[in-house]
Amino acid sequence: MRRPASEVATGSLFGIALNYKGLLESRLAEFDQPPYQKPPVKPVLFIKTSNTRNGHDRPVVFPQGVERLQPGPALGVVIGKEASRVSEDEAMAYVAGYVIVNEFSLPEDSYYRPAVKAKCRDGFCPFGPDLVPASEIADPHALPLKLFVNGELRQENTTANLVRDIPRLIAEISEFMTLHSGDVLITGTPEGRVDVHPGDEVVVEIEGLGRLHNTIVAEEA
Amino acid sequence: MRRPASEVATGSLFGIALNYKGLLESRLAEFDQPPYQKPPVKPVLFIKTSNTRNGHDRPVVFPQGVERLQPGPALGVVIGKEASRVSEDEAMAYVAGYVIVNEFSLPEDSYYRPAVKAKCRDGFCPFGPDLVPASEIADPHALPLKLFVNGELRQENTTANLVRDIPRLIAEISEFMTLHSGDVLITGTPEGRVDVHPGDEVVVEIEGLGRLHNTIVAEEA
Numbered sequence: 001m002r003r004p005a006s007e008v009a010t011g012s013l014f015g016i017a018l019n020y021k022g023l024l025e026s027r028l029a030e031f032d033q034p035p036y037q038k039p040p041v042k043p044v045l046f047i048k049t050s051n052t053r054n055g056h057d058r059p060v061v062f063p064q065g066v067e068r069l070q071p072g073p074a075l076g077v078v079i080g081k082e083a084s085r086v087s088e089d090e091a092m093a094y095v096a097g098y099v100i101v102n103e104f105s106l107p108e109d110s111y112y113r114p115a116v117k118a119k120c121r122d123g124f125c126p127f128g129p130d131l132v133p134a135s136e137i138a139d140p141h142a143l144p145l146k147l148f149v150n151g152e153l154r155q156e157n158t159t160a161n162l163v164r165d166i167p168r169l170i171a172e173i174s175e176f177m178t179l180h181s182g183d184v185l186i187t188g189t190p191e192g193r194v195d196v197h198p199g200d201e202v203v204v205e206i207e208g209l210g211r212l213h214n215t216i217v218a219e220e221a
Numbered sequence: 222m223r224r225p226a227s228e229v230a231t232g233s234l235f236g237i238a239l240n241y242k243g244l245l246e247s248r249l250a251e252f253d254q255p256p257y258q259k260p261p262v263k264p265v266l267f268i269k270t271s272n273t274r275n276g277h278d279r280p281v282v283f284p285q286g287v288e289r290l291q292p293g294p295a296l297g298v299v300i301g302k303e304a305s306r307v308s309e310d311e312a313m314a315y316v317a318g319y320v321i322v323n324e325f326s327l328p329e330d331s332y333y334r335p336a337v338k339a340k341c342r343d344g345f346c347p348f349g350p351d352l353v354p355a356s357e358i359a360d361p362h363a364l365p366l367k368l369f370v371n372g373e374l375r376q377e378n379t380t381a382n383l384v385r386d387i388p389r390l391i392a393e394i395s396e397f398m399t400l401h402s403g404d405v406l407i408t409g410t411p412e413g414r415v416d417v418h419p420g421d422e423v424v425v426e427i428e429g430l431g432r433l434h435n436t437i438v439a440e441e442a
Contacts, residue, residue, distance in 0.1 A: 012270050014337075045337040047268040049233050051399050063397065084343075116235075116266040122305075122399050176284065178272050178343050 002136075005099040005128040006055055009078050011182035013048035013125055015103055016169060017115075019188025021161045026191055043164055043172055046115045048103065048186070052125035059217040060104055060123050062198045069196055069216070072103035072189035073147040073204040075140065075159050076127055077166055083179040091167035094179070097133040098140060100212040101186050102126045102204045107193070126214050127184065137208055141165055148203040149196055157190035159206075223357075226320040226349040227276055230299050232403035234269035234346055236324055237390060240409025242382045247412055264385055264393055267336045269324065269407070273346035280438040281325055281344050283419045290417055290437070293324035293410035294368040294425040296361065296380050297348055298387055304400040312388035315400070318354040319361060321433040322407050323347045323425045328414070347435050348405065358429055362386055369424040370417055378411035 018024045054060060062069050080096030104124040108115060137143070140159060147155035164172070169185055179185075196202055198218040205211045239245045275281060283290050301317030325345040329336065358364070361380060368376035385393065390406055400406075417423055419439040426432045 012272075014270075042338065047270060047337065049235075049268060049398070051233075051401065116268065117263065117397055120398050176338055177270070177341050180272065 002130040002132060005078075005131045006053075008096065008131040009076070009099060009127060009182055009184045011079070011180050011184065013052065013184045013186060014173065015046040015048055015119065015186045016164070016188050017044040017046060019043070019163045020157060020190040021163055022157075023188075023191035024163050043169060045173070046119055048125040049116070049120045051122050052120055054123040054126035054214070056126065056129035056212050056214075058123070058126060058214060060126060060202070060214045061121070061219045062216050063121055064219045064221070066106055068107050070105055070107050070193040071147060071196055071202050071204070072105055072193060073145050073155060074101040074103050074189045075143060075145065075187045075206060076101040077140070077169070077185040077187060078131055079179045079181055079183040079185070081181050083170060083174040086170055086174045088167040088171045091170035092134070094170060095134045095166065096181070097131045098137055098209055099127050099131050099184065100129075100204050100206050100209050101184070102202065102212055102214060103186050103189055126212060128212055129210060132209050143209070144207045145190070146205045147194070148205065149194065150201050154194045155190060155192050159187065161190065162187055223351040223353060226299075226352045227274075229317065229352040230297070230320055230348060230403055230405045232300070232401050232405065234273065234405045234407060235394065236267040236269055236340065236407045237385070237409050238265040238267060240264070240384045241378060241411040242384055243378075244409075244412035245384050264390060266394070267340055269346040270337070270341045272343050273341055275344040275347035275435070277347065277350035278434055279344070279347060281347060281423070281435045282342070282440045283437050284342055285440045285442070287327055289328050291326055291328050291414040292368060292417055292423050292425070293326055293414060294366050294376060295322040295324050295410045296364060296366065296408045296427060297322035298361070298390070298406040298408060299352055300400045300402055300404040300406070302402050304391060304395040307391055307395045309388040309392045312391035313355070315391060316355045316387065317402070318352045319358055319430055320348050320352050320405065321425050321427050321430050322405070323423065323433055323435060324407050324410055347433060349433055350431060353430050364430070365428045366411070367426045368415070369426065370415065371422050375415045376411060376413050380408065382411065383408055
């Protein structure tokens, strides 16, 4: 049975950076520079704080004093029970279901600085409309994912291109922190992020999960 | 009236890095290097996720496979009402009170990588014992702060040495994200962090706020 995502995904929202193959490849050169010297060997996590929670058909505010805003189409994995040191083989048993996420961010040209200011503006994490039970998704690693702006297809990819698949993410994250029922893993946004502007209608579509719609609005003075 | 901190500080836990003068000065050289090129001009925020929530007299687990663990004595500022784009002049009216925080972290030699894995282990953010109402603290910027390990004084500083004071933190953070009642600003930990080990008794003492005690325990296999 499908339920509104906001009733189920009540926990922490964990973002995973650089988790699409095309995006990671486009960044490899930069990881030869200081301070990294090499590509990340573990998932690069960030947090979408609770003030970023937002929903289907809700406005997303283009902040005052900001030059650019980018949507981030992503598959969200909703955890169904407490997960600590879970193996990859067991990991999928901890998944309650899936939700469409649009992980809005201010563009950053590096992964060095803490990303709170770029990723944690109010309402910057719409998700929904529904939590789709895991039982309804035959293969979460073969889902076409599309971003439309004003009806025009602007980004297209598939969860087949995740660098780390869902079992690996759950295993590597639960190795060092306990995941709880209602937590959401935002599995990553693909390369080719686009800018949006006040007045734009933004839709993320994931096959089998439906469409998540938001309107970009200017911040009131 | 004092209430248990866990009943009041129910929101997000925001950490502020590099907010003691001695610590920032010790790091300045590194900010001349790539990728920063200059010291941070805004507060460097990090998140203590909800799995890090912990309390007075509760154990703190020394994680398996980790070499070093460091306590982080800090003054916590508990927000009392929704704060968005608050000016420094108005900021103190949004403070419900204060709490002792011990912001445990795995030591990191850089501020570049997202700090989730170092700062968000289960139970890594004890706070308490009580929320001390703002009305009981004459000057939150003149509070001696001490860390004791097994009864021995190991760190000593004062909130007079904050780089950004409380009104400035509230103003600069609420400028880009809404703070809510029950959110906690962890105002920073001073330089000179020390290592602790399983069996250690750790106490953070802040004048007027009392003592926060935790015992370090080894993780069970």
